[in-house]
Structure formats: structure tokens, C-alpha cells
Amino acid sequence: MSTMHNPSILLVTQSETDLAFLSKVCSKNDWSIASVADATLAMHQLSHHDFTVVIIDSDLGDINGLQLLEWIITQVVRPEVVLLSQASSTEVVVKAIKHGAFDYLEKPLVSVNKVTHLIRQAIEKYKLIHPSYENGENFPGYQGIVGTSPKMRAVFDLIRSVSASDTNVLITGESGTGKELVAKAIHQTSLRKDKPFVVINCAAMPETLLESELFGYIRGAFTGAATDKEGLFEIAHEGCVFLDEIADIPPSMQVKLLRVIQEGEVRRIGDTLSKNIDVRIMAATNKNLASEISNGGFREDLFYRLNVIAINLPSLKDRSDDIPILTQSLLQKYTKQLGKPGVKIAFDALSALQNYSWPGNVRELENVIERAIVLSDGDTITAKNLPSKILSAIFYNSVKQEPDLAELNYKEAKKRALNIFNRSYIIGILEKTGWNITAASEQAGMDRSNFKKIIKKYSVEMKKE
Incomplete structure (x- = not known):
């Protein structure tokens, strides 16, 4: 399959009027356009060439537009789909959107500006979902996370939404689903991307070591503390801290973490003074935190502080x-x-x-x-x-x-x-x-x-x- 770097449109219609109108729009915007008259030919084109946007007439005769849409969304590299539909076909439009269509254009096509704007939006969405579009790589997804399924597209949409803010994020999902990759993707597309991204596995350390790693200590705070040491929260200042396996953090540490989130400050072990910090906190777990709260293993107030935005990753099955x-x-x-x-x-x-x-x-x-x-x-x-x-x-x-x-x-x-x-x-x-x-x-x-x-x-x- 060839890799195309300029926006390319596939029009599937039997209407010469629609073809003429859309050819004019594409020509003005320097977009290439190909057209076929039925779904079978469209499948052949899509199997051998990459298209950015496919515009499908809802009535194709042999296979209707919805059936072609259902086939397109199963493809490895899938274009954005725009449906061409009569004003009276509301039910068809609703079904198309539910099945994954980007949007629809109402026939007859009249406004060049409206059509241009909608196609341009579809192209921009394609580029966001397929960063490989710009550099010729062959594996679509988002920020190195490979996938085109509807469930992963929903995850990518959430990542894009939360990247623009400093909101705390709780990422849930079974082991091996890619929770750290999602946290990295959020960080790498945020305003903090040039600042530290610090990862700590809360389940991998005993309580005393976890505290010293997160908060640091001053010289003489305990036996072996020969020099002052910055904690990970300080190291991550203006960046992000990713707390993996957050459900396994000890109760005493939960209280201290809650204070960091509420007050925006940390205190090194053995110190009497606190330091202001500016960090974004993302946490992940493969456990059900609601059950952990019911069992008394996790603080409810900490859960709500972390769970401002929740991203649940689907299992591979x-x-x-x-x-x-x-x-x-x-x-x-x-x-x-x-x-x-x-x-x-x-x-x-x-x-x-x-x-x-x-x-x-x-x-x-x-x-x-x-x-x-x-x-x-x-x-x-x-x-x-x-x-x-x-x-x-x-x-x-x-x-x-x-x-x-x-x-x-x-x-x-x-x-x-x-x-x-x-x-x-x-x-x-x-x-x-x-x-x-x-x-x-x-x-x-x-x-x-x-x-x-x-x-x-x-x-x-x-x-x-």
C-alpha cells in the first residue's frame, strides 16, 4: 500500500453533479481526488492506496453507504469518513455517526466554504490520529501507541483533551495494557513536555524507601543520610510525576501524597521547612479503587483528588x-x-x-x-x-x-x-x-x-x- 503525504480524497458516488462540485473544492485546496461509482471499487481503491478522507454517498445501489462505512472502520489504516445524504435521511446520518463517521454533508451541495471547512476538519483529525501521516511510518495510532480500533480512538481523543490542561489523571486497566505509555503521551503533548517526566512504581519499594524517594531528605535525617537529597517531586518541578500501581501505596504515604496535591508543597524527611512545587500528577492502577476504598485500603479523599479525569484502557481481547x-x-x-x-x-x-x-x-x-x-x-x-x-x-x-x-x-x-x-x-x-x-x-x-x-x-x- 502506498504512503501519501498530501491530503487525498476518495469520493464514492454515482452523481456527476457531486463529483464536479467536490473536484472544484479539492482543486482549490490542492487536495488530490479520486472517484468510484460503487462500494466494490471503493474497497479495491482503499486496499491499494491510502486516503485521508472518504466521502460516501448514502445510496450506492449495490452496497449502501453504511455497509461500506462498517467495512472501512475495520481497516488497519482507516481514513475519516464523511457521508453524503439527503436532508430527509436523518436516521441514516445518525447511524453513520454512531458507526464512526466523522460528519455528514447534506445534498444538494451548495456552499463551497462549508464543504471546504468540513473536509479540512476531517483532514486535521486524520493527522492527529495518525502522526505517521507526516513522516511515512506505517503504524497508525497516537504518540507511539499503536491502534485504530474504536476503543483506542476514544482513548486517543481523551489524551488530546487532557493534554491541554494540568488536571490530575487516573489511568486504569489490566496489567500490560500500556498505562505508562498513555501517561507519557499526555506529558509529551502537554505544555510541560520540555520538563521532567518522573516515574515511580509504588508497589516496588518498601514504605521507608518510597518516602525518601518521593520527598527526599536532609543530611542527618537518619543513619546513612550523609548528604541532602532531592525527592522526586522536587526533581519533577514544573513537569509531571507518574505514580504507577497507586493502589499499593501505604496508608501513611497516602496522607502525605494528599497534602502534596492539596497544598502544592513537600517537606524532606528531617526538615522543618516545606518547599513549594508545581507538578502534574498522573497515577495508574490495575485494581478497582472503589473496592479498595470499601475495604479501607485506599483513602476516598485521595481517590477524588487523583480521579479528576479517568482513562480506562481496554484489554487486548x-x-x-x-x-x-x-x-x-x-x-x-x-x-x-x-x-x-x-x-x-x-x-x-x-x-x-x-x-x-x-x-x-x-x-x-x-x-x-x-x-x-x-x-x-x-x-x-x-x-x-x-x-x-x-x-x-x-x-x-x-x-x-x-x-x-x-x-x-x-x-x-x-x-x-x-x-x-x-x-x-x-x-x-x-x-x-x-x-x-x-x-x-x-x-x-x-x-x-x-x-x-x-x-x-x-x-x-x-x-x-
Whole structure:
């Protein structure tokens, strides 16, 4: 797929009037424009070229605009979508916005200024979500966090919103979901970005050491305090402190942290004077703080001070659409680090990754990819390079479909289980994309010809194409 650096518009319509109007708008703004008359041709264009904005007529005949929109939002690199709709089609517009459309244009198109303004807004949103747009990188997301799923787009929107303020942020989510990455993204896009970003893991230190690290101490404060030492709050002055695993902070430290937030000052251990500090505090936890409060393990007043803005990160199993692009980004990272350039991932391995539950989330996926690259014999990662727990999950699901599988020897059972799984995956992805081979192959991260070979290999009867 080519990478385009100038804004490019794809118009999907059968109306020559709309094409003429929008061509004029694009020409005035130095935007390139391509047009197709139906959804099938649009899918083909989107599978082979990058577009910034797609403008879709709500009535296309073969596949309506909403169906095309649903396909677009499953893509790895997805453009912003604007719907062209008659004034009477309110229900269609509402559905389109709910499904992820950026906005809509009402037909007939009349105001050049209004249309220009809306398209420009869509382009700006695309650039914000895809910083790689400017430098030619291939992995979309935000500030190094890879993902295009609706749940991650919502997270990126929140990051952009809170970056402009100094508000305290509480980031929640399971272990391995990327909470520190989110904190860094907020800091790096804030007015404090040129100031310190200080990280401390509250669960990794005993109480006495945690206090001295956070607040510092003066000479002679305790045995071994030979010199004055700045605490992390002082070091982070005018910057940000990120408190990871905040739920594990001891009760006595919770009181002192609350004072820092309320008063904006710290006192070193052994000192009688306080120092004013200006820091933004972000905290993270994988625990339910409401339950911790009920159990008496966490102060309610501290919770409310930290939880001004809450960002909850989805687990990887809840954003499985991101697994192909995450896998590709990790392949690029670790093939370089391990000196094995050009290593790819086979269909059976990728489909297995997409159907595993990932209790360790992105961190676990990262470990699996690194391990698979090390164990791969040639230039392709196959299912045999994956951990047994992932293959066991496939086997378990396959046994539920075919109980006799458990009667076979291991080698034969594994082969049949993978066949059952791969066939189920192919049928599932075809059903999801309306049995459109081009759309399905793109979703699977494969080229069309290889995907057709796999359809034939697993004897999948096509309903339609």
C-alpha cells in the first residue's frame, strides 16, 4: 500500500453533479481526488492506496453507504469518513455517526466554504490520529501507541483533551495494557513536555524507601543520610510525576501524597521547612479503587483528588481488531533488534493470535512475538513457533466442535485442530466482510491471491463475492 503525504480524497458516488462540485473544492485546496461509482471499487481503491478522507454517498445501489462505512472502520489504516445524504435521511446520518463517521454533508451541495471547512476538519483529525501521516511510518495510532480500533480512538481523543490542561489523571486497566505509555503521551503533548517526566512504581519499594524517594531528605535525617537529597517531586518541578500501581501505596504515604496535591508543597524527611512545587500528577492502577476504598485500603479523599479525569484502557481481547497492526509493528521492532530482517507471520499464526484471550494484554503479545522471531527457522513465523498455551486454546475450541479429536494422537489432533480453527476463522472473516474476498484478505493482512488459495485449501464454499 502506498504512503501519501498530501491530503487525498476518495469520493464514492454515482452523481456527476457531486463529483464536479467536490473536484472544484479539492482543486482549490490542492487536495488530490479520486472517484468510484460503487462500494466494490471503493474497497479495491482503499486496499491499494491510502486516503485521508472518504466521502460516501448514502445510496450506492449495490452496497449502501453504511455497509461500506462498517467495512472501512475495520481497516488497519482507516481514513475519516464523511457521508453524503439527503436532508430527509436523518436516521441514516445518525447511524453513520454512531458507526464512526466523522460528519455528514447534506445534498444538494451548495456552499463551497462549508464543504471546504468540513473536509479540512476531517483532514486535521486524520493527522492527529495518525502522526505517521507526516513522516511515512506505517503504524497508525497516537504518540507511539499503536491502534485504530474504536476503543483506542476514544482513548486517543481523551489524551488530546487532557493534554491541554494540568488536571490530575487516573489511568486504569489490566496489567500490560500500556498505562505508562498513555501517561507519557499526555506529558509529551502537554505544555510541560520540555520538563521532567518522573516515574515511580509504588508497589516496588518498601514504605521507608518510597518516602525518601518521593520527598527526599536532609543530611542527618537518619543513619546513612550523609548528604541532602532531592525527592522526586522536587526533581519533577514544573513537569509531571507518574505514580504507577497507586493502589499499593501505604496508608501513611497516602496522607502525605494528599497534602502534596492539596497544598502544592513537600517537606524532606528531617526538615522543618516545606518547599513549594508545581507538578502534574498522573497515577495508574490495575485494581478497582472503589473496592479498595470499601475495604479501607485506599483513602476516598485521595481517590477524588487523583480521579479528576479517568482513562480506562481496554484489554487486548476487547480490541482484537488491533492485533494485526500491533503484530506488524512488533515484528518490525524485534526483527531489527534481533538481526532477523524480513521475518513475516503466516496466516495460521496470525489467526491464532487473533483468537487467543491475551490475559497479559499487549505486553504478553510483545513477548510472544519476540519469542517467535527467535524460534523461527526461516523468514516466516508459523503456528508451531507460538507458545503451547495459545495452541492449547485453539485445540480446546476445536474439541468443542469435534469431540472425537481427543481420541487422536497428539500430532494428528494438532493438525486437525488447526485445520478446524483456520477454516472457522476464514468463514468468520468472510461473513464479517460480506463474503467480499478483497475486504476479507485486507482484514486478514494478506494479499488477495494468497487468501483465495487458503479459501480453496480449506474447502470454503463462497456464498458470494
